Amino acid sequence: MPYKIPESVLVVIHTADLQVLLIERADKPGFWQSVTGSLDAVDEPLLAAATRELFEETGIVADGRQIVLRDWQLSNIYTIYPVWRHRYAPGVTENTEHVFSVQVPREIEVKLAPREHTNHLWLPYLAAADRCFSASNAEAILQLKEQTAAMPR
Incomplete structure (x- = not known):
């Protein structure tokens, strides 16, 4: 298996009233x-990666109109957790993560990729930030209120 590229996307999925969708990792329950x-690929556009990951992990399609x-x-830039470093080339210890968000209707159907995630839940944004294991993910969720206020109407 080829090594993972140490550049990634993070997509915070939320509703208009700042309920946040969280998904539970299959390889790390809790x-x-x-x-x-x-x-x-190193030349994959960030938006394309975010669109792909959103669909692969939740079944949600970012159509560019409603979603x-x-x-x-x-x-x-964060230090890769030691438990996952074997996925990267030897000596790679940091990852650059690019943050995205997407507002969806609360009733949207979520179809998890069972090999990646086993469960999902909706939480108010502050509770969602508390539930995240990743500090950068929690911080992004904490910025959600400010980020959505800045969104064009």
């Missing part, structure tokens, strides 16, 4: 997160 995923991914133009 680890809740937003949609995340590495680029498939629109929003690039926050924000990147985080």
Whole structure:
């Protein structure tokens, strides 16, 4: 299996009233997160990666009309958890994560990729931030209120 590219996307899925969708990792029960995923190729556009990961992990299609991914133009560099470092080339210890969000209707159907995630739940944004195992994911959720206020109407 080829090594993962140490560049990824994070997609915070939320409703208009800031309910946040969290998904539980299949390989780490109790680890809740937003949609995340590495680029498939070094030249994969970030928006394409976010669109792909959103669909692969939740079945949600960002159609660009009703379901629109929003690039926050924000990147985080974090240390890759030791448990997952074997997926990266030797010596790679950091990942650059690009943050996106998407507002969806609360009644949207969620179809999890069973090999990746086993459960999902909707929580108010502050509770969702508390539930995330990843500090960068929690921080993005905490910024959600400010980010959505800045969204064009």
